[in-house]
Amino acid sequence: MKTFPVGGVHPSDNKKWSCKKSIELLELPDVVNIPLAQHIGAPATAKVAKGDKVLTGQLIAEATGFMSANIHSPISGTVTAVDMQPNAQGLRQMMITIKREGDEWMPEIDRTPEIKRACNLDSAAIIAKIKQADVVGMGGATFPTHVKLSIPDGCKAEYLIINGVECEPYLTSDHRTMLERGEELLIGVEILKKALNVEKAVVGVENNKPDAIAHLTKLAKEKKFDVVIEPLKVQYPQGGEKQLIAAITGREVPPPPALPIHVGAVVCNASTTIAVYEAVQKNKPLIERVVTITGKELKEPRNLLTRMGTPISKLVEMAGGLPEGDVKVVNGGPMMGRAMVNIDSPVTKGCSGVSVYSGKDAHRVEPSACIKCAKCVVACPMALEPYLISKLAKKQMWDRLEEEHITDCIECGCCQFTCPAGIALLDYVRLGKQTVMGIIRARAAASKK
Amino acid sequence: MTVLLSTILTLSVLGVLSAVILYFVAQKFHVEEDPRIDEVEKMLPGANCGGCGFAGCRGMADALVKQDDISALYCPVGGAEVMKGVASYLGKAAPEKEPAVATVRCGGVCSKRPRTNEYNGSKSCAVAASFYVGETACAYGCLGYGDCVEACAFDAIKVNPETGIAEVDADKCTACGACVKACPKHIIELRKKWPKNRAVYVSCVSKDKGAVTMKACKAGCIGCGKCAKVCAFGAITIENGVAYIDSQKCKLCRKCVNECPTGAIVLKGMEPLPKEPKAPAAKPAEPKKVEPKAEVANNDSVKEQK
Numbered sequence: 001m002k003t004f005p006v007g008g009v010h011p012s013d014n015k016k017w018s019c020k021k022s023i024e025l026l027e028l029p030d031v032v033n034i035p036l037a038q039h040i041g042a043p044a045t046a047k048v049a050k051g052d053k054v055l056t057g058q059l060i061a062e063a064t065g066f067m068s069a070n071i072h073s074p075i076s077g078t079v080t081a082v083d084m085q086p087n088a089q090g091l092r093q094m095m096i097t098i099k100r101e102g103d104e105w106m107p108e109i110d111r112t113p114e115i116k117r118a119c120n121l122d123s124a125a126i127i128a129k130i131k132q133a134d135v136v137g138m139g140g141a142t143f144p145t146h147v148k149l150s151i152p153d154g155c156k157a158e159y160l161i162i163n164g165v166e167c168e169p170y171l172t173s174d175h176r177t178m179l180e181r182g183e184e185l186l187i188g189v190e191i192l193k194k195a196l197n198v199e200k201a202v203v204g205v206e207n208n209k210p211d212a213i214a215h216l217t218k219l220a221k222e223k224k225f226d227v228v229i230e231p232l233k234v235q236y237p238q239g240g241e242k243q244l245i246a247a248i249t250g251r252e253v254p255p256p257p258a259l260p261i262h263v264g265a266v267v268c269n270a271s272t273t274i275a276v277y278e279a280v281q282k283n284k285p286l287i288e289r290v291v292t293i294t295g296k297e298l299k300e301p302r303n304l305l306t307r308m309g310t311p312i313s314k315l316v317e318m319a320g321g322l323p324e325g326d327v328k329v330v331n332g333g334p335m336m337g338r339a340m341v342n343i344d345s346p347v348t349k350g351c352s353g354v355s356v357y358s359g360k361d362a363h364r365v366e367p368s369a370c371i372k373c374a375k376c377v378v379a380c381p382m383a384l385e386p387y388l389i390s391k392l393a394k395k396q397m398w399d400r401l402e403e404e405h406i407t408d409c410i411e412c413g414c415c416q417f418t419c420p421a422g423i424a425l426l427d428y429v430r431l432g433k434q435t436v437m438g439i440i441r442a443r444a445a446a447s448k449k
Numbered sequence: 450m451t452v453l454l455s456t457i458l459t460l461s462v463l464g465v466l467s468a469v470i471l472y473f474v475a476q477k478f479h480v481e482e483d484p485r486i487d488e489v490e491k492m493l494p495g496a497n498c499g500g501c502g503f504a505g506c507r508g509m510a511d512a513l514v515k516q517d518d519i520s521a522l523y524c525p526v527g528g529a530e531v532m533k534g535v536a537s538y539l540g541k542a543a544p545e546k547e548p549a550v551a552t553v554r555c556g557g558v559c560s561k562r563p564r565t566n567e568y569n570g571s572k573s574c575a576v577a578a579s580f581y582v583g584e585t586a587c588a589y590g591c592l593g594y595g596d597c598v599e600a601c602a603f604d605a606i607k608v609n610p611e612t613g614i615a616e617v618d619a620d621k622c623t624a625c626g627a628c629v630k631a632c633p634k635h636i637i638e639l640r641k642k643w644p645k646n647r648a649v650y651v652s653c654v655s656k657d658k659g660a661v662t663m664k665a666c667k668a669g670c671i672g673c674g675k676c677a678k679v680c681a682f683g684a685i686t687i688e689n690g691v692a693y694i695d696s697q698k699c700k701l702c703r704k705c706v707n708e709c710p711t712g713a714i715v716l717k718g719m720e721p722l723p724k725e726p727k728a729p730a731a732k733p734a735e736p737k738k739v740e741p742k743a744e745v746a747n748n749d750s751v752k753e754q755k
Contacts (some may be wrong), residue, residue, distance in 0.1 A: 084657075090565075090582030092657070328569075341566045341581055364569045394573075427571040431579050 003233035004243040007381035009414045011169050011236055013208055018294040018301040019172040023180055025305050028103055032075055032309030033085050033095040038348040039142040041067035046096055052079045057106035057285055060096055069144045070134040072285035074307035077101040088331050088345040110282040117187050119280060126195040126280055133279030134286050139163060139269035142350040149195050151261060157196045158264035161248055162189055162203040162273055165239035168333035171353035173290040174270045176303045178212040181274055186225040188273035191280050196266055201227040202248050206234050237412035241267045243381055255408050291315060291347055295356030297323035309346040312354055316343060328362035330355045335413045365422035376415035376425060382408045386415035390425040393432025398439055401432045409433050485514050492535050493524055498602045500525040500625025520544045526623040548642040549624040551617045555591040555636050556652035556668035556713060558612040562587060578633040586665035589655040591615055591636055600631035619646040641696040647718035649694060649701055656689040670713040676705035
């Protein structure tokens with residue numbers, strides 16, 4: 001069975017609490033907050049003002065330039081504010097607040113349950129539809145999908161890889177989506193193949209989801225979809241774009257600024273593929289997504305189909321409320337997720353799950369000294385030296401950090417997970433990466449002038 | 450015996466040969482260096498703090514000797530005395546600079562700025578600031594993990610464990626600016642140093658709206674502008690919802706201190722003005738004073754509902 005060649009760790013996946021729970025519809029929130037920046041790139045520009053009436057699926061913010069995405073209203077009602085609101089990290093960012101009145105959809109959106117397979121559009125028309133419907137990568141990186149599908153000159157896509165790996169522990173939203181909406185996923189693959197003009201399409205699924213692999217394989221055979229379902233050996237971070245390409249094609253993506261397309265691969269998350277299907281076949285913008293709410297101590301872990309902008313506290317409520325005592329609520333899973341200080345913050349396009357930890361799990365271990373055992377070096381899937389770059393970042397040696405390729409870091413957290421001394425390596429690595437990226441950007445801007 | 454002799458002989462010949470080569474090389478590649486650089490370096494304090502903008506005192510000495518106009522160079526540690534000495538030795542005009550002191554502009558002590566969460570990450574302000582808002586709801590205030598303390602070469606800045614805020618020992622501070630650079634929240638500023646460490650400054654840099662600031666911290670500047678109105682010297686400006694006192698224009702008259710409804714303007718080394726004579730003048734401004742109070746009441750009630 002295939003997997004990626006360098007580094008990786010095996011955290012216990014802890015998916016058992018929610019992987020058997022079918023996707024349920026979360027009741028509509030009374031008020032939603034929609035951040036204008038929920039994708040990589042420039043924040044969208046608000047097209048509504050306080051007092052405006054909007055329908056579900058109506059454009060409320062427009063993409064600012066190419067590297068940006070539109071935003072459509074997830075509910076119908078009245079805009080009550082376009083103002084700075086605290087996000088999950090407690091920092092204020094621009095959000096549109098909408099108070100719900102009923103649930104009236106835009107008429108052009110096809111809400112029938114019927115599955116539409118035939119698609120007569122050409123590549124440019126498909127990409128235009130995806131762009132209009134604000135589809136972005138839903139695995140967490142929130143890279144605008146239309147940008148990914150616009151192949152730069154001189155490159156040719158050979159592989160379309162659908163990322164159904166979901167290697168992050170705890171989270172099960174992609175798993176449930178693949179199980180329950182397999183056919184839509186495979187039609188989405190067909191559409192993406194057409195948009196990219198590629199022959200080969202592979203859906204990569206880790207072997208800890210045998211039911212999803214069996215279901216998709218059966219569907220592909222029965223309904224004659226030209227797609228390979230590839231079971232992968234379980235290893236974190238297989239869901240990383242570069243790791244998945246290496247696992248499936250055996251090709252290594254060169255360091256930035258090279259992109260996956262330079263080795264002929266385009267990777268798209270499974271949920272994103274369904275969003276592509278809905279955008280193209282149903283005219284439905286990305287206004288809802290499946291969010292896993294899970295945790296050891298939660299009464300009722302669930303997979304909820306949630307409208308964007310719904311307060312996360314509502315999901316927690318649906319899961320039976322927070323446990324007593326010290327609690328850590330993390331936006332995402334334990335490896336790459338970020339702890340939240342404001343659980344009233346909204347569900348965004350990149351939010352695939354919320355995991356809750358209590359008691360001892362809510363705290364980090366007390367770190368001891370580094371003994372240079374090099375476990376982090378072995379674990380790093382990008383072949384970096386985490387103990388070294390972490391130390392260099394602490395000493396603010398930015399030039400050295402750039403030489404050590406800190407910008408290659410995918411922030412997967414393998415180094416910190418594997419460290420026997422419990423050192424928070426990623427804290428300083430992230431700081432170093434942010435600073436070095438800033439320096440590189442400033443240099444590029446200066447050289448342009 | 451012959452082995453011993455031949456060894457000694459070979460080594461001696463090699464030594465002499467090397468000495469001759471080295472002599473000629475030294476002659477050929479001799480670097481002419483101004484002996485004054487060594488002298489000036491000796492005059493400088495030797496702290497190698499980087500406060501002058503150079504990596505160390507040697508770099509500063511080199512620049513002092515080589516540049517004709519040294520008005521832009523200044524050693525904050527040695528101060529005017531050292532600069533005068535250096536200038537008279539080099540026969541150049543001494544650069545003049547007012548003494549300055551690092552000032553931490555945050556008044557969000559624990560009693561005024563409640564903790565909303567517990568930070569579990571690496572104890573570094575830079576790391577915490579890259580993660581999130583901090584342990585309180587104020588995104589602008591002092592985080593208190595002491596990046597400035599680590600940066601200070603003179604033991605002049607400490608985080609007070611009771612208030613959780615960095616405090617400067619004005620007598621030890623040399624205004625080298627290392628803490629200013631180290632603070633990820635840009636709270637620390639070098640301000641004019643008055644005799645007896647007197648100071649008046651706005652101890653808040655929050656750019657949030659008044660109501661938001663109030664909710665996060667009871668000692669924050671809400672940008673009401675009362676201080677700017679009362680200032681006779683035009684030293685106070687309100688920008689982005691926060692007041693700023695220009696230490697060059699300020700005359701330490703202390704009128705603004707009594708006007709501030711939240712106590713964000715801090716007075717140091719002096720007694721405040723008596724409050725009574727101000728009372729009639731303050732009356733017309735009273736309706737405005739009510740506003741922030743009402744917001745506090747609202748916020749409290751919101752909390753109770755939760």
